[in-house]
Amino acid sequence: MTMTAGTERPLLLRREQRTLLDRIAADPAAPLVLGVTGVGGHGKTALLAELTRLHRQAGQTVVTTVDDETPAHPDAVLIVDDAHLLDDARLATLRRLAETDRHRLVVAYRPWPRRAALTELADTLRRHGEPVLLTPLTADQTAARLGAGTEPGLRSGLADFVHGQSAGVPRDVDRLARALRGTRQPPTEPPQPAVLEFGPDLDRLPPAARRLLLALAGGVPLPVDLLAALLDQTPEAVADLVGTTRAAGLLTAEHRITPLVRHAVLTLSPPADRTAVWRRLIDLRLARGGAMLPLIRSSHATGTLGDCPAPALRAAAEEALAEEPALAAELFATATATGGGADGRQATAAALAGDLDTALRLADRLLATAAPADRVEAATVAATALAHRGQVARSVELYRWSGTAPASAFATVGALATGQRDDPPGTGGSTAAAPPTLLAGAARLMAEGVRESIDGSPTAALSALMQAAALLEPDGRTVLLPDSPAALAALTAVHCAELDIAERVLDRATASRTGGPLLARRHRLLRAWILMLRGNTGAAAEAVTAMTAEGAPLESRDLLFATGLRMGVARRNSDLGELQRGWGHALEAVLRHPVDLFTLLPLGELAIAAARLGDLDRLEPHLHQARRLLDDLDGPALWSAPLHWCGLHAAILADRPATADDHVAALVAAADHSRYAAVVASAAVSWLEVLRGTIDPVRVETAARGLYDAGLRWDAARLAGQAAIRTSDRRAMSALLDSARMFQGRPGGTRGGPRSTAEEPAVAAEPPVDATPRHQLSEREHEVAELVLAGLTYREIGDRLFISAKTVEHHVARMRSRLHCASRAELLALLRTLVAERVSASTAAAWPERTTS
Numbered sequence: 001m002t003m004t005a006g007t008e009r010p011l012l013l014r015r016e017q018r019t020l021l022d023r024i025a026a027d028p029a030a031p032l033v034l035g036v037t038g039v040g041g042h043g044k045t046a047l048l049a050e051l052t053r054l055h056r057q058a059g060q061t062v063v064t065t066v067d068d069e070t071p072a073h074p075d076a077v078l079i080v081d082d083a084h085l086l087d088d089a090r091l092a093t094l095r096r097l098a099e100t101d102r103h104r105l106v107v108a109y110r111p112w113p114r115r116a117a118l119t120e121l122a123d124t125l126r127r128h129g130e131p132v133l134l135t136p137l138t139a140d141q142t143a144a145r146l147g148a149g150t151e152p153g154l155r156s157g158l159a160d161f162v163h164g165q166s167a168g169v170p171r172d173v174d175r176l177a178r179a180l181r182g183t184r185q186p187p188t189e190p191p192q193p194a195v196l197e198f199g200p201d202l203d204r205l206p207p208a209a210r211r212l213l214l215a216l217a218g219g220v221p222l223p224v225d226l227l228a229a230l231l232d233q234t235p236e237a238v239a240d241l242v243g244t245t246r247a248a249g250l251l252t253a254e255h256r257i258t259p260l261v262r263h264a265v266l267t268l269s270p271p272a273d274r275t276a277v278w279r280r281l282i283d284l285r286l287a288r289g290g291a292m293l294p295l296i297r298s299s300h301a302t303g304t305l306g307d308c309p310a311p312a313l314r315a316a317a318e319e320a321l322a323e324e325p326a327l328a329a330e331l332f333a334t335a336t337a338t339g340g341g342a343d344g345r346q347a348t349a350a351a352l353a354g355d356l357d358t359a360l361r362l363a364d365r366l367l368a369t370a371a372p373a374d375r376v377e378a379a380t381v382a383a384t385a386l387a388h389r390g391q392v393a394r395s396v397e398l399y400r401w402s403g404t405a406p407a408s409a410f411a412t413v414g415a416l417a418t419g420q421r422d423d424p425p426g427t428g429g430s431t432a433a434a435p436p437t438l439l440a441g442a443a444r445l446m447a448e449g450v451r452e453s454i455d456g457s458p459t460a461a462l463s464a465l466m467q468a469a470a471l472l473e474p475d476g477r478t479v480l481l482p483d484s485p486a487a488l489a490a491l492t493a494v495h496c497a498e499l500d501i502a503e504r505v506l507d508r509a510t511a512s513r514t515g516g517p518l519l520a521r522r523h524r525l526l527r528a529w530i531l532m533l534r535g536n537t538g539a540a541a542e543a544v545t546a547m548t549a550e551g552a553p554l555e556s557r558d559l560l561f562a563t564g565l566r567m568g569v570a571r572r573n574s575d576l577g578e579l580q581r582g583w584g585h586a587l588e589a590v591l592r593h594p595v596d597l598f599t600l601l602p603l604g605e606l607a608i609a610a611a612r613l614g615d616l617d618r619l620e621p622h623l624h625q626a627r628r629l630l631d632d633l634d635g636p637a638l639w640s641a642p643l644h645w646c647g648l649h650a651a652i653l654a655d656r657p658a659t660a661d662d663h664v665a666a667l668v669a670a671a672d673h674s675r676y677a678a679v680v681a682s683a684a685v686s687w688l689e690v691l692r693g694t695i696d697p698v699r700v701e702t703a704a705r706g707l708y709d710a711g712l713r714w715d716a717a718r719l720a721g722q723a724a725i726r727t728s729d730r731r732a733m734s735a736l737l738d739s740a741r742m743f744q745g746r747p748g749g750t751r752g753g754p755r756s757t758a759e760e761p762a763v764a765a766e767p768p769v770d771a772t773p774r775h776q777l778s779e780r781e782h783e784v785a786e787l788v789l790a791g792l793t794y795r796e797i798g799d800r801l802f803i804s805a806k807t808v809e810h811h812v813a814r815m816r817s818r819l820h821c822a823s824r825a826e827l828l829a830l831l832r833t834l835v836a837e838r839v840s841a842s843t844a845a846a847w848p849e850r851t852t853s
Helices: 015-026 044-057 088-100 116-127 139-146 152-166 170-179 192-196 199-203 207-217 224-231 235-247 259-268 271-288 293-301 310-320 325-340 344-352 356-369 372-388 392-402 405-417 438-455 458-472 485-495 499-512 517-533 537-548 556-572 576-592 597-612 616-632 637-653 657-669 675-691 697-709 713-726 730-744 779-789 794-801 805-818 824-846
Strands: 033-037 077-080 104-109
Touching: 015 044, 033 044, 033 116, 044 077, 044 104, 077 088, 088 104, 088 116, 104 116, 139 152, 139 170, 152 170, 152 259, 170 192, 170 259, 192 259, 199 259, 207 224, 207 235, 207 259, 207 271, 224 235, 224 271, 271 293, 271 310, 293 310, 293 325, 310 325, 310 344, 325 344, 344 356, 344 372, 344 517, 356 372, 372 392, 372 405, 372 556, 392 405, 405 438, 405 597, 438 458, 438 485, 438 637, 458 485, 458 499, 485 499, 485 517, 485 597, 485 637, 499 517, 517 537, 517 556, 517 713, 537 556, 556 576, 556 597, 576 597, 576 616, 597 616, 597 637, 616 637, 637 657, 637 675, 657 675, 675 697, 675 713, 697 713, 697 730, 713 730, 779 794, 779 805, 779 824, 794 805, 805 824
Parallel strands: 033 104, 077 104
Antiparallel strands: none
């Protein structure tokens, strides 16, 4: 890719300017009195050079200087650049020549400084016609100026970079174009050669104007009175400085500095000058209470944070806390290093950023040495960090010790999560005088919601938790939370089979960034869990992969959910290899996080995976802790029903019928408590009936429909499919297979109609003669072939397609016979070819424009 800095004719910004050049080219001897105005770098000199070329090409005499002999050349064309630099006498000469109407002249000038003589000349020129006004390039004009012949995508990226850096100033566009010649990708910052070209421009400025640019490079709004104090100038003198700098093309029309000029000013100015200007600006803004973060961010970018006073760093850190807690933690740390003294704010910022190691280290140090106010904040930080790491009992202890109203409520939530119904006497602290802040209200509602989920109605629990989540939305990004009310509301909604509500409350928490980065992955993991429950295993797996690819390690609670998701997706996809590979990590995740009320979902999912792998005994101690926890809370139906549902499937896979009966009995007993309990109780009864050979198609479909309507779509399809492959009634089998496919989101056949042999369980009779041509497979055979090539066993393929393992074996034998394969290896080789051809044909059909004749 090649970039060009210009073309033979300068790029003109308006159609009338092109018209002007065309008119002069057509009649060079025509009368001409013209003014050209624009700030530096906008192409006055280039335009005058083009006018000079056109006249000389036509044989005209061109004069470019003004002196006493200028009137002696009445047939010449006078073209004068930078008229703003001429003395009053020469300006008066130009004005007289323009007034006579007997001379042809073009005068270019900057709009500043506007001396009286220049103003009079401009007014005289304007009487002969509107001046040519040179303005910045548009984005399209910038792209055109960079040159043609580039790949569209690359050109767009480079053009956007150049235009964003230069704001369309033609001089600056050309400098970047020269420096970027041969570049294929936009850089992260302006190239050094383009920056160095600003040296002469800056050297021509008076020292006060350079200090002005340094102040503007700090990135903060600067009213005139603040600039006047900063530069030790009067407001009138500041206005003159702004006009001078703007006329040099170093400020935009809005008196802003472009990124390219800012980079040049910071690079080419002596560090001592920059430090002096910014330090003075910091002091002025601190005294006036202005925003500090933009200026401190500029100091951070130039590596001069150490030159900033601690109060300014702390003020900027507080401003950064909501959007960039990691930057806030760094600024607090720098303030401490410069002599500001340690406090709990640095620990808070580190915790919000998800750096729990630093947060715990700082908080523990402050607990032992800090003043009482900082010790309370340190206790809150430590309690929050420990809650995320599964040390809920220690977290509750620290929350109770801190004694604030929100902390007391969080302690109640943690105590209930670990099976403690009542707070120990004398541990709640004095909170009577605590202000009723949003955080205090949200924490109280969280505690009420969790208590209601155990002792009251699911509706009341969900309502309280959703209200708590709404309270924190305006400013929840800077609040340290052991768990977000949105996450607890989503968990409660999942346990109530209200998946739509769970999704919406999580989406709102993600949009408002409740809890900052510390809780962002918690919300995303729960959102992925809902996708898995709905049977959208691909999207759930992608979400987990994206989170782990971010690099930062997951804390123990998030790790447990992420592991449960991976194993749950692998189980639903019948991916035994992935289950086996992930089982060791799953056991480690369970060991790292003690059992509590809010982690029963992944524990139940891992129990099914353990049973599938024949290793349920290794998970039994943790399941026993979960049952004891629920017993301590008198067996709350909302929290125990999902664990019993998972326990049923684990017992079925482990061939423990008595245990399965116990889980079904518990679900039936809780059926009246919530919608979830009702649908899984009905489904549990149907599961046992199906497994024991008593299949009532109506009851099975009703139970499966209940699961589907509650959002448990994969479970619904599984129940209907398993019933279908176990019934001997062909009509019932057909109806149940249709239901299974519908629950799974796949098209089914005609309800109640006959099915092909490929969709029925295996029969003893020989398969009928197939009319399909050789090397062509039916739709079902293609499905089987793809799964065989993926390495799945017949049982796993049957689970995926809702057919028996015997039927899968029948399909494979049928394909081998019809394809005349002498061995299994030959069959696999041919199937790979057929599947590849099918994929290629599908791609060609979907993208016909990519095919070749």
